[in-house]
Every structure is written in C-alpha cells, then in structure tokens.
Amino acid sequence: MPQTVIEINNLSKQYRLGEISAKTFTDDFKRWAYKLRGKEDPFLKVGDDNDRTKIGTSQYVWALKDISFSVQQGDVLGIIGKNGAGKSTLLKILSRTTLPTIGEYKIKGRVASLLEVGTGFHPDLSGRENIFLNGAILGMTKSEIKKNFDEIVTFSGVEKYIDTPVKRYSSGMYVRLAFAVAAHLESEILIVDEVLAVGDAEFQKKCLGKMKDVSGQGRTILFVSHNMTAIRALCNKTVYLQNGKFVEIGETTQLIDRYLASDRIDNKDGMIPANASTYSTDVAKFLTFKILNKKNQEIDTLYYQQKFIVEFTLKINQPIAKAIVDFSIGTLDTRYTYTSTYDQAKGFMPLEIGTYHLRLELDAKMVPGSYTFYLGIHDFANTGLTLDFIEKIGIVNVLQFKELTNEKFPLEMAFGNVRIDGDWTIQKI
Amino acid sequence: MKTENWDIVVKPKTSLLKLNLKEVWHYKDLIMLLVKRDITAQYKQTILGPLWIFLQPLFTTMAFTITFSYIAKIDTNAIPPVLFYLIGLTFWNYFSECLTKTASTFTSNASIFGKVYFPRLVIPLSIIISNILKLSIQFIVLLIIWAYYLIQTNTIHPNYYLALTLPILILLLAFFGLSIGLIVSSLTTKYRDFTFLLTFVVQLLMYGSCVIFPASITGKYQTLVMLNPVSAVIEAVRFIFTGQGIYSIPFLLYATITTSILLMIALIIFNKTEKSFMDTV
Known part of the structure; x- marks a missing residue:
C-alpha cells in the first residue's frame, strides 16, 4: 500500500470580514483578555459558512471548516469547487503561508508550492539572475539550480534573451521562463494553484508531466483548477469542496460530474x-x-x-x-x-x-x-x-x-x- | 502506523521560542542571492553604478560640514570636520538602513510571502548582509580620507589596538537596527501606525546619536546621549580613528546587553507574526 504523505485533520480557517480598524483592536484586546483568564477564544464559536450571496450575522467567517483527508504518495489530487469553496485557502495553509485556526496537518517530504508563476522575479534582473533567485525562493539550493540550469533555459525557449532584464520580456516569455523554473523543482510534494491557467490544456499537461518526470515517479501533486478538462486529464483523485466544507474525496470523473451538476440552475x-x-x-x-x-x-x-x-x-x-x-x-x-x-x-x-x-x-x-x-x-x-x-x-x-x-x-x-x-x-x- | 515520522507538522499554535534556525541555514543560498539582488538591482540602469555608494555619504558629509561646522559652528573636538561627519554618517547610515529596511520586511514582501513559504528571517538577514557590503565599500572611502588627514595634520591619533573591536561595534549596530526593525515590521503587519512613527523617530534619533555633535559637548545630558547604543558605538569608532571621542567600556557593555535583550524580544515577536501575518497584512 502506498505511503500516506499528507494527513489533514479537522483543518479550519476563520477570517474576519471588513477592514482592519479600531474595532479589530478591541476584538484583539478581548481575545487577549479571555486568554489571560484561561478561556477559549470567544470568536471561535461564532462565524458563518462561507456563502457570499447571503449577508451573514457574524463578522467572522469560516473559509474552511473541518477538512480532513489524506493523500497517498504518487497521487495527483485535484481540488475542485466553486469560487469561495476554500480551495485557495486550503493551498495557502498547506504551503504554510498562513496557519490554520483549528486543526493540524502532517506532511512527509519537501513541499514546493506554486501558487503563482514568477514569484519574486525582479524586473531589473536578467533572466539568468531571476532563474537563480526564483529557484531559491521556491526552495531549491544553488547547486540544484546550477545542475538544471541548461535544461531550464531550453525548456523555457528564451535562450536568446537570457541576459536581458525580464522587464523587457513579452508576457509569454516571462511566463515560460517562470514556469520552466517551477517545472524543475525537485520536491516530493508539489502544490499548484490555477497558475497553469496561462497555458492551454496541452501546455499544462506538458508542464505537470515534466514535473512528474524530473524526479522520477512517486511525486505527489495537489492541483487546483476550474478547468475540469485539465483536472480530468491529470488527476487520479479529486477532493470536492463546497462553501468551505469538505464534500467528498474520490474518483475524479465521478466528482467532476457531481460538481458540474451542482453548478447548474435547476429549472x-x-x-x-x-x-x-x-x-x-x-x-x-x-x-x-x-x-x-x-x-x-x-x-x-x-x-x-x-x-x-x-x-x-x-x-x-x-x-x-x-x-x-x-x-x-x-x-x-x-x-x-x-x-x-x-x-x-x-x-x-x-x-x-x-x-x-x-x-x-x-x-x-x-x-x-x-x-x-x-x-x-x-x-x-x-x-x-x-x-x-x-x-x-x-x-x-x-x-x-x-x-x-x-x-x-x-x-x-x-x-x-x-x-x-x-x-x-x-x-x- | 504509529512509527511514522513526519517532516512537517503544522498546528495553529507553535512554541514562541522555536526559532528553527536550522531551517534558516538551509536557505543560506537564498540569503546570498537576495543580497546579490539588493546590490545589483539597485544600480541597474545607472551610469555611475555602485559609485553611488561612495557618493552618497560624501555629499551628505559636505552638506553637514558646511551647515553644522562652518555656519552653526558646532565644535568637532579638534577632529577635522569632514572626517568627523564622515565617520558619524557612515555608521549612522548603516544603522538607519538596517532599521528602516528591516522594518518593512512584511509589508514590502507581502506578495512573495503570500505565495511561497521560506523562513521569513531570511529577508531581514539578507538586508543586514547587503548593508554590510555597502558599509565596507564606504569604509574604503573613509579610510582614504582618514589617511589623508593622518598624513596632512597632526591632530588625529588613532588607536590601532581598539580597531580590532570594530567588527564587534558594527555587529552591535546591525543587531540593534535589526531588533527594532523586526519589532516594527511585526507591529506594522496589522496596524500601520508604526510606519509613520518610525519615519520621524529615525530622523529625530539621528540628532541624539552623536552624528552631528560630539558627546563631549552635551554637558549634563552626556549620560542620556550615551545611553543610546548608536551614540556609544559612533563615539567609540571616532575614538579608534582619531583619538578624540569616548570609548566607554561600561556604555558599550550596556549597549550590548540592551541589544541582546531587544534581539531576543524581537525574534519572539517576529516568530509569532511570521506564521499568520498574511491574514492581516
């Protein structure tokens, strides 16, 4: 049986609506006062489900509520759901850019997250310099980047411009270069958001295929997309989220049909x-x-x-x-x-x-x-x-x-x- | 499967003291690349390039010499005014750059931090290091001008033994700036009020840091002035270079202790903030 590489238990994330102002400060103070007296955070008990169309009664909203599932090594897991279902929040938590409010998760292996292409690209630096910088930001060591450098440049197809500042690049070249770096990440787990939407399904397949190839089999990929064609083509398993709640994890085709059927107005x-x-x-x-x-x-x-x-x-x-x-x-x-x-x-x-x-x-x-x-x-x-x-x-x-x-x-x-x-x-x- | 060993376990709350310095070390390549970015990107598309690193303190020194020495006639303790202000400004600039740049760690890197995880301490550390590189370039200018006065005049009497403590003095400035910077950057993630506060506090602090006047002319306020770690360091550096100034072991010791305590507090606050600042920034 394949090894479990990600285990998520009761993961929840609460957000506060509205602006940060003096009111936030009084809430912070209240929280702190409760904590001093050894009580539970009073704001964890309130909070609405994440449904944009209804005006809630509370200032707090649960972007994710009680999500639990596990992922096996080698899975390509699609995450689907409407806007606001909590897909991106889940990825944010899993890529450690923010903490859950309640719950925990455990991961085996190195995680690289690709929530955006070209994170940290500096417009004034050349393509070459940006490959190193971006690679390092995504968690590669300098020697790993050096080893893959020629391949990255070839994959991106911008050899001629490699010493030109990236601000002179066309948007297509920029994305190709950024993506080439990401495709050569050597981590065991890869978290990919809609970023691939820049390319067509074929390009997406090429890129994800490349990612799987780079360090051989057994890589785990988490993939969020609204493009059901891409999800169907790439993912062997899918998680379906609705209004921040977990609906089901299972076979991709079935869940896509279920999701699409729910997305339609019944007349x-x-x-x-x-x-x-x-x-x-x-x-x-x-x-x-x-x-x-x-x-x-x-x-x-x-x-x-x-x-x-x-x-x-x-x-x-x-x-x-x-x-x-x-x-x-x-x-x-x-x-x-x-x-x-x-x-x-x-x-x-x-x-x-x-x-x-x-x-x-x-x-x-x-x-x-x-x-x-x-x-x-x-x-x-x-x-x-x-x-x-x-x-x-x-x-x-x-x-x-x-x-x-x-x-x-x-x-x-x-x-x-x-x-x-x-x-x-x-x-x- | 009880024996599983997970590489990453994330819970809502982590220990305040768990700094994960090992993880920071793993990202040393990133630190060096960020340093390189800071230095090279800043001078791209300039003709004079890194020459600006020399020119900035030189011009300011000229302005200060004219304003404070020739017009306001502030006594510079028998140190040639140009040398006096150049020493003060070189080290003050290092401190204030460390402070103001690290203070915006979270707000100016929010777009990167929101997309990728790496130990956030990487950014302030890279700022400190790239500023050390700038400082060493400016230090060369300082040495040249100092050498000129050493040969031309007989008013300066450097202390070569104490010069060995220069690296410690520089680190003291770096960590003092870093500590305040980290604290401010953590506080600004939610309430931006501190950004405004910092801008003029830094401006005011310069007047209390013996950049413009020597501590010796402050009379009964001397202790107060010297309690500022920046003053203690700048005075000590002046003493090393010229024999004029105050190299006070007690004040420097006090500055070291203050900085250490501040640094500890700063790291704890920073550590707590970096986990979830994306929700409030």
Whole structure:
C-alpha cells in the first residue's frame, strides 16, 4: 500500500470580514483578555459558512471548516469547487503561508508550492539572475539550480534573451521562463494553484508531466483548477469542496460530474428561479425556459442531430428601443459551443411593456455529451447594456445515436464540441 | 502506523521560542542571492553604478560640514570636520538602513510571502548582509580620507589596538537596527501606525546619536546621549580613528546587553507574526 504523505485533520480557517480598524483592536484586546483568564477564544464559536450571496450575522467567517483527508504518495489530487469553496485557502495553509485556526496537518517530504508563476522575479534582473533567485525562493539550493540550469533555459525557449532584464520580456516569455523554473523543482510534494491557467490544456499537461518526470515517479501533486478538462486529464483523485466544507474525496470523473451538476440552475417545470440571473435589472426578466422535441414534449435527452426547440418567455417592464435576445449552448465546463441572437435575421427589435414568448428551432449538431444553456437580453440603444443574463440553465444529454437508427457517432473522432458538415472529395493523382 | 515520522507538522499554535534556525541555514543560498539582488538591482540602469555608494555619504558629509561646522559652528573636538561627519554618517547610515529596511520586511514582501513559504528571517538577514557590503565599500572611502588627514595634520591619533573591536561595534549596530526593525515590521503587519512613527523617530534619533555633535559637548545630558547604543558605538569608532571621542567600556557593555535583550524580544515577536501575518497584512 502506498505511503500516506499528507494527513489533514479537522483543518479550519476563520477570517474576519471588513477592514482592519479600531474595532479589530478591541476584538484583539478581548481575545487577549479571555486568554489571560484561561478561556477559549470567544470568536471561535461564532462565524458563518462561507456563502457570499447571503449577508451573514457574524463578522467572522469560516473559509474552511473541518477538512480532513489524506493523500497517498504518487497521487495527483485535484481540488475542485466553486469560487469561495476554500480551495485557495486550503493551498495557502498547506504551503504554510498562513496557519490554520483549528486543526493540524502532517506532511512527509519537501513541499514546493506554486501558487503563482514568477514569484519574486525582479524586473531589473536578467533572466539568468531571476532563474537563480526564483529557484531559491521556491526552495531549491544553488547547486540544484546550477545542475538544471541548461535544461531550464531550453525548456523555457528564451535562450536568446537570457541576459536581458525580464522587464523587457513579452508576457509569454516571462511566463515560460517562470514556469520552466517551477517545472524543475525537485520536491516530493508539489502544490499548484490555477497558475497553469496561462497555458492551454496541452501546455499544462506538458508542464505537470515534466514535473512528474524530473524526479522520477512517486511525486505527489495537489492541483487546483476550474478547468475540469485539465483536472480530468491529470488527476487520479479529486477532493470536492463546497462553501468551505469538505464534500467528498474520490474518483475524479465521478466528482467532476457531481460538481458540474451542482453548478447548474435547476429549472423544474420550465420555471426560472427568481435568483437565477448572474446579472439582472428591473427592465427585463426571463420567466420560463424549456427544451422541447418536435411533438412539443419537454425533454432532457437528445439524439445526435435531432431537431429540437427552445422556448422561453420574457417579461418586459420598461420599453426597450433596440433589444437583442441571445441564446447560447455551452459545455458543462463552461465552453461556449453555439450562440444565436434574435437580431441576426431580423435586426434590432423594439420591445413594448408586456410578456413575450420566444421560440428557436435547432439541430443538435453538438457532439455527444452534456450541455447547458445561457440566456441574455441586451439593450443596444444603451451601448449594449445587459438587462438580464442567466448562466447554465437546464441540461441536455446528447446521445451517441441518431434518432431511430443504430448509426453510432464515432466518438473517437469527437474533437471539439460541434460537428460542421462538409463535403469531402478524394481523387487519386 | 504509529512509527511514522513526519517532516512537517503544522498546528495553529507553535512554541514562541522555536526559532528553527536550522531551517534558516538551509536557505543560506537564498540569503546570498537576495543580497546579490539588493546590490545589483539597485544600480541597474545607472551610469555611475555602485559609485553611488561612495557618493552618497560624501555629499551628505559636505552638506553637514558646511551647515553644522562652518555656519552653526558646532565644535568637532579638534577632529577635522569632514572626517568627523564622515565617520558619524557612515555608521549612522548603516544603522538607519538596517532599521528602516528591516522594518518593512512584511509589508514590502507581502506578495512573495503570500505565495511561497521560506523562513521569513531570511529577508531581514539578507538586508543586514547587503548593508554590510555597502558599509565596507564606504569604509574604503573613509579610510582614504582618514589617511589623508593622518598624513596632512597632526591632530588625529588613532588607536590601532581598539580597531580590532570594530567588527564587534558594527555587529552591535546591525543587531540593534535589526531588533527594532523586526519589532516594527511585526507591529506594522496589522496596524500601520508604526510606519509613520518610525519615519520621524529615525530622523529625530539621528540628532541624539552623536552624528552631528560630539558627546563631549552635551554637558549634563552626556549620560542620556550615551545611553543610546548608536551614540556609544559612533563615539567609540571616532575614538579608534582619531583619538578624540569616548570609548566607554561600561556604555558599550550596556549597549550590548540592551541589544541582546531587544534581539531576543524581537525574534519572539517576529516568530509569532511570521506564521499568520498574511491574514492581516
């Protein structure tokens, strides 16, 4: 059985909201007074869950609450959750830039954390000088950096500029150099935040792969990302956090599906929940949303290339001179796949006060998989001001089969999200 | 698996006295690279480069000589005024640089500290060392000017035996500056009031540190002035170079004890702050 290299017990972190001021000072004083009398910190008993949308009753908030799990050697552990779930706080605590409020953790081996690329880069120093400085800040010794120096430079691909101050670098070169240093860290445990977001999935894979290679197998990596594609490709295990609380640790694919399903607005009976809008005004409001088949039945599954109908109602409270209504399809990991706007065919439309019913007919040209939808209305008399915008409403699964046939979609050819028909010709010459 | 030995165990509270100097030693390469950064980065894109290290104290000495010696006519104890002020300024600058730079350890490095862990003491130590390098360059200028007066005049009578204590005197200044700097940097993480306080306290302290006048003309306030460890050191250095000044073993001993106690307090406060200052900085 592989060795446990990280063990986390009841880790919690409390933060104080608001500014540091005289009030903080009185709280500090109160804490100190309690401590003198041998009592427990009074502020540990209070504190809200970390939910940004609700105004809490307390000035203190738990960014992390009772997190316990362990990581085995060689695991590549993904950490997922919405913004504010506590992912970054967890990484901060594990990389020792701050202490937990309650709880403890134990680690075996050297830890290198990469919460940012190019930490400590000095703009006036040359690439060469910065490699050494950055490497040392990340915990490498000078001899380790020297040993890897040529490889770092080659990996970064900025040989020509190595003696130029990094402030003259393009942002791409800067990141490549910074990343090259990080990729050559020789610690047993590597903590990586969203930093890799600078590159595409392939670049991320190359970098993490490089990190795993450098000191052979058996490296443990903790990886936070919002990019589910990257998490799926890289992590063999995943931790799912929600509002600072631990939900589950387990197999990546399962947890990603669970996370993505929770991230979506449920539109039971076609009604859109009142608080569903990402952005809203009083001027316009989407009320209902339905996906229908040709027989006007509500559906959540589509055959590949099936025709389907999108229906929604829109309430207008103030007249809009130049309205544009748009509808988009996206993958669950937030990649827009298709957008259609009402003005495309018919030009800007003026809308009076009242309730409108809109209908859009489409072919399911998406490749098999799960998709969710986006609705928006904008006023172009008012420089495109968004009046109501709803993200990730509803879900449909596109099947691998065409309707009424056994013709199977060749999944192995499914690059991208949409199939565009084209006419191939082939001639022997 | 009871026999497991963990390399890192992190709990909310750690012992105040656990300084982890071993870990600091592990990061010695980082200290040296930071020293190199401090020195080289500061003079990048300048034509005169490190020459500025010479020029700064020279210009200030000229200004001080004109203002305080020729205009205000402050008695410099038979030491040629240029030499008098150069000695005072060279060592005062070292002290004040150590103090003000270490005092901003947390606030000016917050962006690095928030992303990467390394023993935070690395930064103030690198500041002390890079300032020692600057001091040694300025010391050469001082030696040249001192040699000129030694040959040209017969008013200065250096004490070569006591010169052996110079390194100790310099360390005394370094650690005194470091201690106050560490304390201030720890306090400023949460309440920035101390930043403002420090700026003018350092300015005022110069007037109480025998930089501008010799301790011998302070009359009944002499004891008070000499209780300032910086005065004791600057006076001692003047005595070594010129034979004029006060090389007082009791005051220096007192300065050493004060500095040691301050340093201990500073390390404890710093140690406590470095663990979680990211939440309040």
